[in-house]
Amino acid sequence: MSTRSSTLTGRIMSAPSIIALFLWMIVPLGMTIYFSFLRYNLLSPGMEEWVGTLNYEFFLTDPAFFASLANTLLLVGSVLVITVIGGVLLGLMLDQPIFGRGILRLLVIAPFFIMPTVNALVWKNLLMHPVSGMFAWIANSLGFQSIDWFSEAPLTAIIIMVSWQWLPFAVLILLTALQSLDRDQKEAAQMDGAGPVSIFFYITLPHLSRAITVVVLIETIFLLTVFAEIFVTTGGGPGLATTNIAFLVYTQALLQYDVGGASAGGIVAVVLANIVAIFLIRLIGKNLDR
């Protein structure tokens, strides 16, 4: 239906959302960009001055930046690998006829609904505590030395926690994709003499490629800004061992009150996220045309 009045109504009806989002994202982003060119510290108000790209130079040459960039990439990369591979395997598993599959499925996806702060504290205390944690007890009863996760392998600990949280997301989506796979196609391949392994590589995996792409892109967007898990467990430490870019920006802004530097860092984070976002938006945009 398209009449002049309906087109106009359409505009009016969508305007509030579009304007609200514009005010929420574009305006603050503009302010961030502006602040990133100022020397601006909340501890010395009224002293703001234009410093050009100085903040960026400081931020980008700060060893903390490299450390946190490396941590960010390591965190994102490891979690992606773990969740995608784990997601495919668990998806395949849950696609089989299993006793009580429905309930099993609920158990597997449960971690996704756990709030990040709970996730972090349960893992940190109940499971990974070097003395009274579950893992320590298991290691000791098997005759090993228990690990003090948050001082010996802090980033690994964070990676495990975050992977646990995001694995269900991958499972949920890959399972949905698996269930939409034509049974006929698999049966045709079986008639052609393909074994389970060839069916997986020639039929199942190509069918999943799109879903995997979506999982990778969406997870990347969220993983680039993992915050709460770090905030409540390690506080970025020890040293910079678990500081990612999001956390670095947070420390500069709300702990050191360095608005200019934090803004520059924020923009760097935006640029990183956008590199991923472009691919995701293309993919979804193509989908819209169908």
Add this chain to the structure above:
Amino acid sequence: MENKQTPLGHIGFSIFAWIVGLLIFFPIFWMVLTSFKTELEAVSIPPSFISFDWTLENYAEVQARSDYFRFAMNSVILSVGSTLVGLLFAVPCAWAMAFNPTKRTKDALLWMLSTKMMPPVGVLVPIYLVFRDWGLLDTRFGLIMVLFLMNLPIMVWMLYTYFKEIPSDILEAARMDGATLPKEIIFVLLPMAVPGIASTMLLNIILAWNEAFWTLNLTTADAAPLTAFIASYSSPEGLFWSKLSAASTLAVAPILIIGWFSQKQLVRGLTFGAVK
């Protein structure tokens, strides 16, 4: 891979699958179990699985010591509030995009989506300063606005994909029947879209309930929801594992249940319709 399995192989595989599933679920199970132990038992080695004195004390303690319900109330107000405000904005917008598309509709949708890709740290500084200057820090109103705006693109998208499935004929029929636009939306579109709207609301409540960037950075006490309350247990002064577990169990239970009920529809919302 619907291979004919032997009954034995079938049972073996089921057992294996259940072991894997239970391992994944274990942290949650352990948290719930610990919430029923005394603090001493909670840290005891070896850990006790069944043979301990089950107690509900922790749940009572959590409330008594820390005013748990105030935080819980904040969580409810923030997630439900932001969801309702979101519906108010997103329903008309999704209606317009689904039924009155123009050449720019697709671009608008993708632009909305792209705002979701923006890392919050990119706008943390100005939002924090604006909140400070306007007295919005640690207010429920301010946080409802933030959560609503944060999830608005997802709401519009989800509703849009649901509305798209409603044949526009039916809305046109209503128009021929003399329904004005508000009546068309209220009497025809919304009742038909109830399942879609419900799952949109549920997803939004889940996301808002678990949101832990803005809720940690923009609240201190008054408006702090459960995410912030749980985070306060991270301070090392004394480990109250049982109480932490009790508080955590209470904090995740409602969402876990909602999530379990709406798992099918969540896929669509979380992938913007890219996986069906």
Add this chain to the structure above:
Amino acid sequence: MGAIRLEKVKKTFGTLDVIPGVDLDINDGEFVVFVGPSGCGKSTLLRLIAGLEDVTDGKILINGVDVANEAPAKRGLSMVFQSYALYPHMTVYNNIAFGLKMAGESKAVIDEKVQNAAKILNLTDYLERRPGALSGGQRQRVAIGRAIVRNPAAFLFDEPLSNLDAALRVNMRLEITGLHQELKTTMIYVTHDQVEAMTMADKIVVLQAGRVEQVGKPMDLYNNPANKFVAGFIGSPKMNFIGGDYAKKHDCHEIGIRPEHVAVSTESGDLPATVKIAEHLGAETYLHVNAGGFGPMTVRATGEVPLGEHDKIWLTPEQDRIHRFDANGIALGKL
């Protein structure tokens, strides 16, 4: 009362010129059928009349009043959609009553009208059901009921029967015709089924690419098509067209002859032909033949004919049934 008049009605979608300019007169009480190939703009024209699309230019007069800029509900028309477009969440009763509620009628009036419509359409037993629990034919009747109760100036139908199976379609066709005789309200009916067009219409409007090719009574179009397009479109199986010398003999560019107007003989005739496929339907037989230099033709023989592949036959067109066309496809009139 429902006389509808279109004056230079134009519709473009972006740069796509769907209706380049249509003039049309529809008298009060007339049953008018729009036919034409898929994508020719039938639905668009109907939706323009309904007000679901804006005209790009031109006037739409209902009983002499230009309604081109009125909202759909203000035009006093009812529409029956191809998909029925019933409200799935309302009972049959509420589906039919919805329009009346929107118009602010009282409960008593609504009830009377709904019950009355239900009686006419045999829906009384189904009033409390939801559309999902009805058969295709019943849904169709609900859609018609919804249209009736509003006492419209005219009914608009967009291929209302195309989702029904063949047998039901015949039934509903008769029901709609019966309804028209009873209500005597103007009806505009879009279809691409020519049997519907021929049997139901007082007046057929043949459209092609958004243009009106011919308007007339069904038998007028059948007997005197204005051009090759109408000649080929009306009638089934399609009219045969023959050019070349045989056409020259008739002093035109091309002649057209309907399959039912060709005599078949195994001994003699005007044109020699070879049977390729014979479709035996019992009451009649369609012969798809190769008529030498004239190319493939279809002819219809009455009753059972003992002919099959490779049989040699002779064809003789009935001379007073031959249609003549000039090089532009315009009909030249009978010889």
